[in-house]
Amino acid sequence: MTVASDEGRPYGRRAFLGLMAGGLSSLLWAGPAGRVLSPVTSGFSQLLGNLLPVGGWRIYTISGSMPLFDESSFRLEITGLVRKPQQLTYQELRALPRASQVSDFHCVTGWSVKNVRWGGVRFADLLALAEPLPSARAIRFVSLEDPYNDSLTLDQALLPNVMLAYEMDGQPLSRPHGSPARVVIPEMYGYKGVKWLTRMELVDRQPTGYWEGLGYDQNAWVGRSNGYGV
């Protein structure tokens, strides 16, 4: 249509194809590149994190709305294959021996949050109250967010830095992060850490949880499951 467009070189399509090639191939190299560049980018993202309420977290929910924690009506049940079933109030949960740790959080979709400060209770202390029967092999964690549930074997739940967290980064756990308490197991991807926990059920074999039903691995070891590193 114009004189100018009849001349010149097809840089437009080259730039387009270059961007497409770069973008599509970055599906392969974005992760490794991000890790190589992380000393550079982490400074930037910390700055961004201070300016914006991002902090690297993404909140996944599976139902219409996030459960709302009500301190007066909340109970944490410990049921199933136990000698002494429990119904703990929020205060009773907080009164148990407090543990704290700093650990990284990894999501199976590819994002991570480094150095999260958790405060909570070790499962050894919770189980000591309920006294599991010898036949108990695993814990099924049930969320207030129906139908979110998942499980850990007793061995996994008793690993040194696994806990039921009620504090994150020095604050009581917020609603998006699963208030009042969530499971934290840093060695596994986040979907194993049930949020808005309301019931722990001791069972003799590990059931299929919500995400496992959708094809995710039962043992969600970071870097060694769900198609990573295998």
Added chain:
Amino acid sequence: MHWVHATAFVILFGSGLCLYLPSLAEVVSRRPLVKGIHIYTAVAWAVALVLIVLFGDRGALRRTAREIDRFDDDDRAWLQHRPAPQGRLNAGQKLNAVVTAAFALLFVVTGFFLWYGERDTRFRLPNALLVHDWLMYVSFILFVGHLFLALIYPKTRHALNGITRGWVDEDWALEHHRKWADELRARSGPGVEPSQPGVARPDGFLKTIG
């Protein structure tokens, strides 16, 4: 084409942020609904673009695509901050169009893998989320720059008339899009219908789209 993109971008950006930022996620909290809005907007956007290509004015689209594709010596000079006469689209506008087109396709591809990967874990690409995020960051910066030039910056904001009303002031065009304005004036001799696309109107305005 422009407004389909603009509308989709605003809706997708807004709903995407609600999925992305914990603070917004808490306020909105109806994640499946927001997710539905995000996904169906994306589908509607892609379908609308295909429909425009299939049933729109394909001749005009082809001419515009050709304009965007071609960079001549003046365009290269312009990009190096040397004054050079420009066509209907200056080199920066062409580059913006190229980047927007490529990003649109990359958004769709990475978004598809995010959606489908949730259904079939074999297609869950760990980097798709990362790339989708980066595209979002860069697009947002481009979007802000685009709004600044179109709405605020006094030298360039007159171009807004070109996209909203379909005409620009002839004097302005002579200064900013010299080659195009000259060409239009050459073509708009006696006997040419003033309403014809890309033809100077007698009242000193130039038609930008047609």
